[in-house]
Amino acid sequence: MSAEALRHVAIDLGASGGRVALGTIQDGRLAVEVLHRFPNGGVLVRGGLYWDVLGLWREILHGLRLAAGHGPIHSVGVDSWAVDYALLDEHDLLLDGVHHYRDRRTDGVMEAVTARVGREVIYGATGIQFLPFNTAYQLVAHERQAPGILRRARRLLMVPDLLHFWLSGRQAGEVTNASTTQLYDPRRGEWAAPLLEALGIPAGLLPTVVPPGTVLGEVTPEVAHETGLAGTRVIAPATHDTASAVAAVPASGEGWAYLSSGTWSLVGVETPRPVLSPTALRYNLTNEAGVNGTTRLLKNVMGLWTMQECRRAWGNPDFATLYGDAERVLEGGPLIDPDDPRFLPPGLDMPQRIQAYCAETGQAIPQTPAEITRCVLESLAHRCAEVLDELEEVTGGRVLTLHVVGGGAQIGFLNGLLADISGRTVIAGPVEATLLGNLLVQAEASGSIPGGGLREVVRASEVLTHFVPQPGGHALRREAFRRIRVGQTVSS
Structure with missing residues (x-):
């Protein structure tokens, strides 16, 4: 198969639904086919609002099986909404459910944290707008809700990073999503250690940060067996859906x-x-x-x-x-x-x-x-x-x-x-900008698009x-x- 005909799969998860789509580049244009759509939404359990990540994983595997029916798949990548995360234990198992950012557990937390640490200090360290559901405040709320849980956790992964881990076996934090947490220093390009300390968040909890286009490895033998995608690479796109959408602005x-x-x-x-x-x-x-x-x-x-x-x-x-x-x-x-x-x-x-x-x-x-x-x-x-x-x-x-x-x-x-x-x-x-951006970053990382040529492909397509x-x-x-x-x- 020629470089121009490489097939890439984008998994795009939104707050109300997800999609698995197949993309190929031919003659400088991107052709996209949505193979599978499925609903998404919050699940209320004992007064808490959660995401059904296991249900999402089931739907993703089904979409990948459909993709495998179209021939060899060069790569797959996941994007999703921001700020929400999973905590894993020492065995890499989920330590808790994945909380929904609209859960009321963060009520009043942002105000308490900013009063203690200072808005100027937090903004100076992260450059992130103050929203009550930012990851920083969710983690403070999580610790209040379940004291000691941050010490018991071995790793924090944002939602698309968790799914990439399940796909590839590698734990990494892609930077576009990491930067939304209000825990990342955009000028130094690393986690904001002094702020983590001030909030009582263990620095070792957070993964190594990687840029969009990073090849995380091939799909695990288990995923290959379940889907038929043996040899398929897992490439981190811009995992924050807005970052993928902006990459596809024409x-x-x-x-x-x-x-x-x-x-x-x-x-x-x-x-x-x-x-x-x-x-x-x-x-x-x-x-x-x-x-x-x-x-x-x-x-x-x-x-x-x-x-x-x-x-x-x-x-x-x-x-x-x-x-x-x-x-x-x-x-x-x-x-x-x-x-x-x-x-x-x-x-x-x-x-x-x-x-x-x-x-x-x-x-x-x-x-x-x-x-x-x-x-x-x-x-x-x-x-x-x-x-x-x-x-x-x-x-x-x-x-x-x-x-x-x-x-x-x-x-x-x-x-x-x-x-x-x-x-x-x-x-x-384009309406499907997030899908396009996800696929284009994978294609650029695979050598199908000249560096910096993403938007030219969108304008042509x-x-x-x-x-x-x-x-x-x-x-x-x-x-x-x-x-x-x-x-x-x-x-x-």
Whole structure:
């Protein structure tokens, strides 16, 4: 088989589902076929929220069996959401379940830790935004919940690192996911030892950090027997799904930003080095590792999560119908702050939470699913536009174009709002950016793509949609959004 025809398998795990996909590069283009899709979600056990990692492993093995039916597979790699981890004992067995980042065990932990250690100290050591579910606070909460568990554990592995270990037998921490923990020093390129000590986290718990594209070895004999993938390499892609998505942003030149649009909206720019300035801290921006030594300077915004929970509360109507009905709702309705903590936990009362927020801020209360959907999407567009302005201030650069990748790239109404409210051209696509980025890093590590040529392959492989900003009275609406963000009523 020629180098151009190598087959790679991407395992992409998201908060609501996973996929196993096959990718090949032919004539400078990437062809992708999704072989297996499966659901994912939190499992409630005795008041705790967990991930069913064993169920995910079963589905992954099934997907790999399907891949083996297509011929020799050169490599396989896993990406997933960030911050969540597994603890292994001295026998490399799971010491506890894998906790879900939306578990309420971290309530109040971030505030207690920052009061004791100091926000400036933590940010100066890690450059990571303060979110209550960061790995650092999860570990503190874990130790409070089960005293001594961190001393009993031999190794911590992030979710994709755990699956790579099960695939290859090698334990390693891929840097794009390691950098999200708020325990990693992005300037020194190593775990932040003084911070670990301050938090009571044993330094030996954490694995050796490796870059995207690292060959971890071949699949174990057990996996080969179960799947038929004898000789297949395990290559760590950018294991944080956002890092994989950003690697597949079809940008060129300068003056662009990205929005990885899905359950979360990750709004950011790519920089050559971390930015840990006081202004970056004030805006709570995060510095996460990217592909080929880059830094992803970005902000986590609560994305389509609120829509997903509203849809679930409404009996799972078709998303396209919801968005189409919302587009016919008149402008000038209520807005919410998508990042308000009340919207973080799951629950069928999400529509009621949105209505309560609107009432508290002196706005009209949205009643119908169409009105609530319009409120959510327009508010999300306002928040993303606000973050773009903050990124410009922090970096001193201009953002002229916003690349929207991921599932949200399919929502024309949202992307039109993003263009109009931000005043920037929006380029939507690819939808499957995470899969593409995962496969492309594997292909680059295998010699199928020249170094630095990932985005050129994406531009050659994908059809993109452009949204040009239209004039309108968005300045008044942005001011109304700013007022509710700072705790004022719209009418005050």
